[in-house]
Amino acid sequence: MGVKRPTSFDIAALAGVSQATVSRALSQSPAVSEEVRKRVFEAAQQLNYTVDVNARKLRSKKINTIAVLISEDLDQDNPINPFFVPLLGAILKYAGQKGYDVLTSLQQQSESWSSDYGFARRADGLILLGYKDYDDYVRKAEGLSDIGEPWVVWGLVQPGAGHSVGSDNAQGAYEAVSHLIRLGRRRIAFLGEASSSHPEFRDRYDGYVRALRENGLSIDAGLLADCFISREDGAAAVERLLGCGAVFDAVFATADLPAIGAMQALQKQGRRVPQDVSVIGFDDLWAAACTTPALSTVRQDTTAAARALVDALDRMIANEPVEPVRVPTRLIIRESCGG
């Protein structure tokens, strides 16, 4: 209890060198002899010394910290997009390997990202996951760019915007829907939101359309069900479709949660999955393997995504040019689509 923390001067005294040499030795400077370095390390170990990161950050202006801002509320009563979870995990892991500390913050309401993180010298750069309000997001992001604060956003792969990393949503959707068609499905419902305020979902819709077109199938507006990313949304969307008397033999949902809700609703209405209706989701949450039947889905590669995000941020921090990254997806076939 109450151990007084040693400083680099204490180490210097013990090792019989100057404080500056201690600093150099501990920060791996090449300009220090092997013999001295060893003495310094021993002294440090003996006194249980560790560099005070705050003094270091203040003096060196290198923060060595990444902030991950999640724009949703994450807890038991108010869960976030569960896809962010493995993504956050992968970011923590990879950033840690690269020597970054990671500060994670749930963005409750409109705070100012730039003053809270950039100007406050809390982090070298920001990774943004999710955006409740797209316009608000854009405004804040511009604020970041204005002050030259490095940031990367997940999901929106905009041509020209260097600071974005996302899955190849159109291609992933295209492959999923093509697979359904190959299985003989012809009337494929789309569960999702095609509004412009969520470009990722828009891209998935485009992939859906392309797959249909290339196979000579037309888009039936009666098979498009607006739906966001909760299980309840998916169930409600299916019930709406059935209520309107829509006829379909497959469902493609833009996320796993609504896909699961859709399966549950179908089964409640006596439709068999996959015999009567095939279902494919998007994300590959771990729970996709827990449903009955197990859910086929388009897997987003969170490990690759995390690497791309952190690497991009790294380069921006180092003032190097950055290209947008499109992470490939992979179709995971389980039981829910048959075949």
Added chain:
Amino acid sequence: MGVKRPTSFDIAALAGVSQATVSRALSQSPAVSEEVRKRVFEAAQQLNYTVDVNARKLRSKKINTIAVLISEDLDQDNPINPFFVPLLGAILKYAGQKGYDVLTSLQQQSESWSSDYGFARRADGLILLGYKDYDDYVRKAEGLSDIGEPWVVWGLVQPGAGHSVGSDNAQGAYEAVSHLIRLGRRRIAFLGEASSSHPEFRDRYDGYVRALRENGLSIDAGLLADCFISREDGAAAVERLLGCGAVFDAVFATADLPAIGAMQALQKQGRRVPQDVSVIGFDDLWAAACTTPALSTVRQDTTAAARALVDALDRMIANEPVEPVRVPTRLIIRESCGG
């Protein structure tokens, strides 16, 4: 780009006061007139000024940061105990409300917690989630206590150890098993690990035993299946039981994941859940509502847990006495246990 960051001296000049006054005004010191405070805030706003947190931490010795150390690897290929996820979320949320920054780290291997976080002045205190190796954990934790570093651990409610918060595991298990008995189940299999290196599971086992005893049922060693917390473990455990010809009409698993695996294995063997076998899990992961049948389970209250963890740490940081906390659980009845 490259905007030069203003310092408190710039604010002082603009507001026509001394730098010290700026500091006092911005840190809500009572010793500053309303009129001056207002001028200072306006100047700060005008120059887009924010306190440099590193300088503040260095000088004040208050870090205002909590570190959450998760002793498991968290990503797509190597998922952690999914229960930690909403818990982490709730911690992020509550700690954020209390004004703490939260640093999260996946502990890959044996690092020294004390030097990395305490002595390095990275965080005021640590919250520990999970422990791969119990003995290693104990050793490191003792290292923390030796240097007077505040820390709280989730899960192990040890009498006497002030720094622990956990669910009331024994009571939760007791209620679940009692419910099964009330439903007429008599041969209740236990899926879990009763080893001493995981006291939480041990407590759940004790609850199981107490419920049986109080109802005049005896413990049948043939119904105890060793199993850790993955879905595969649960499925394997059930297959082992069936393979041995064990007869049972209910399964209580110490976590949701093995409970889900158990249900899948049972169904694959042609046993109906809940008609032939009732199943109850532990945790109430969100996926519990996605299975068929939906999984009954013992819910751990992550919101309350997060509050207890952060509050306890808070008090330890302030050098106040801390009691161990036992967070109540709640039995959630869905379809998998019948009735």
Added chain:
DNA sequence: TTGTAGGCGTTATCAA
């Protein structure tokens, strides 16, 4: 290769 000395941007201790 090492030492000296100055400063990073605050907060805290004095006087005034």
Added chain:
DNA sequence: TTGATAACGCCTACAA
């Protein structure tokens, strides 16, 4: 209530 002034613990020219 405010203003000088001295730390906080380290990094980094610059000089030796």
